[in-house]
Amino acid sequence: MPRQPSQTNTQGSQARGQARNAPIDEPQPFWKGKALEAFTQPEWESLCDGCGRCCLVKLEDEDTGEIHFTDLGCKLLDGETCRCSDYRRRRQRVRDCLKLTPESVRSLPWLPPTCAYRVLAEGRNLAWWHPLVSGTPDSVHDAGISVRGRVAALETEVKLDDYPDYIVSWPKKVPKAAKVPPRKR
Numbered sequence: 001m002p003r004q005p006s007q008t009n010t011q012g013s014q015a016r017g018q019a020r021n022a023p024i025d026e027p028q029p030f031w032k033g034k035a036l037e038a039f040t041q042p043e044w045e046s047l048c049d050g051c052g053r054c055c056l057v058k059l060e061d062e063d064t065g066e067i068h069f070t071d072l073g074c075k076l077l078d079g080e081t082c083r084c085s086d087y088r089r090r091r092q093r094v095r096d097c098l099k100l101t102p103e104s105v106r107s108l109p110w111l112p113p114t115c116a117y118r119v120l121a122e123g124r125n126l127a128w129w130h131p132l133v134s135g136t137p138d139s140v141h142d143a144g145i146s147v148r149g150r151v152a153a154l155e156t157e158v159k160l161d162d163y164p165d166y167i168v169s170w171p172k173k174v175p176k177a178a179k180v181p182p183r184k185r
């Protein structure tokens, strides 16, 4: 039953003003202030922003050990939705597709700086464009975080020897459009 307004109306303007300014105990979003190990499976899955960056082919320099991103997509990556086209069976179909765990996200050196798992593992906050914050999956594309429109080819469409020609640096960077929320530009 809605609370009657008469009680606050009898307190005078100062009391009403105080009531409006009083801090409200809003529940914390589930991803804040929690150890990675404490997430439920649905919460863990929902942390993925759907950028698709981790589904780009990566090459390791044999001499230096440095890992380079290419703009070649995994054979199951949909370059438009930026999602896996067979997520349920991905690990049967792609031998080196990794299952991210709290332990692995702390140790994988190549996870993009924008990846939510890396962000939380480093104690940072999810950015404005993360779908859990913005409320829409579109923001990850609008902010230039996703691979949409940037996948040159799928790994199966290019000869292995030519992979180094596709090395790019942008998956390791935060694009300008992602740094400032649209309303502040």
Ligand code: SF4
Pocket (backbone or CB within 6 Å): 047, 048, 049, 050, 051, 052, 053, 054, 055, 100, 112, 114, 115, 116, 117
């Ligand atoms: S880089 Fe991280 S947030 Fe982006 S698709 Fe991969 S796991 Fe999800």
Ligand code: SF4
Pocket (backbone or CB within 6 Å): 054, 055, 074, 075, 076, 077, 078, 083, 084, 085, 086, 087, 090, 091, 094, 097, 098
């Ligand atoms: S199998 Fe799917 S989830 Fe795994 S790397 Fe390829 S596109 Fe990404």
